[in-house]
């Protein structure tokens with residue numbers, strides 16, 4: 126079974142819904158941006174369902190060859206109770222949509238109507254707004270209604286920022302084990318940037334970053350200066366951040382200084398004299414500190 130990380134309110138609501146649908150055999154449509162964890166959640170539904178001992182098959186609908194759907198369904202059906210996960214179901218062309226509807230109707234007529242785990246269960250996922258596709262005539266309404274008995278919205282990572290520390294720890298531990306390296310650790314300044322970033326690539330982007338840090342900085346401290354530029358640029362300090370009180374667990378003053386210098390340079394468009402003024406420093410003091418933090422601008 127997968128280790129599902131997440132304790133934010135948004136994720137807890139989803140987790141509850143997952144356990145409810147896992148106890149049934151209804152069609153589930155997972156809706157969420159790329160990398161939000163849709164496949165992982167589908168695997169969890171399968172693992173918690175009556176068909177947990179059967180296969181979990183995956184069909185990537187984007188660019189799937191014409192016979193892929195039929196082959197996938199017949200292989201799974203032959204092997205007993207199974208779950209088929211259709212990734213990006215909105216990308217199926219008209220012919221495949223008709224084939225899928227046909228397969229669902231065949232499965233329904235073969236099913237004994239219980240949740241005992243016979244036949245094939247379909248869990249579909251989409252990053253596209255499937256409802257809009259139906260309205261635009263790009264997706265069959267009859268198929269949509271079959272797939273979407275229970276729609277589940279998977280929140281983007283920016284809406285579950287509370288989960289970022291635990292997910293970061295999990296991804297670092299996973300990459301550390303995979304590569305046989307020592308784990309890096311994040312300074313408070315770096316942790317703060319991770320919490321503030323908007324993560325357009327969601328959990329996959331965070332997992333990739335953690336793996337990169339494990340490979341490039343094993344067993345060392347990771348500060349803001351080691352993080353990609355988009356994380357630093359995407360996290361402007363607000364007035365509240367500047368007028369902050371020292372948290373009980375303390376801060377890393379060195380990292381904070383480096384972060385403020387980067388922010389000032391960015392605000393000043395790279396002009397060092399202006400950046401120095403923003404920080405209440407002389408230009409020479411700023412140059413010294415740029416060297417100290419190995420900041421190149």
Ligand SMILES: Nc1ncnc2c1ncn2[C@@H]1O[C@H](COP(=O)(O)OP(=O)(O)OP(=O)(O)O)[C@@H](O)[C@H]1O
Nearest residue numbers: 128129130158159160161162163164165328329332
């Ligand atoms: N709750 C979770 N706890 C721990 N790891 C997770 C969780 N959800 C997802 N992941 C991890 O995040 C990464 C992305 O998840 P996944 O592939 O399930 O996303 P997806 O929404 O299906 O992506 P795509 O839309 O691009 O197919 C994977 O490495 C997965 O193992």
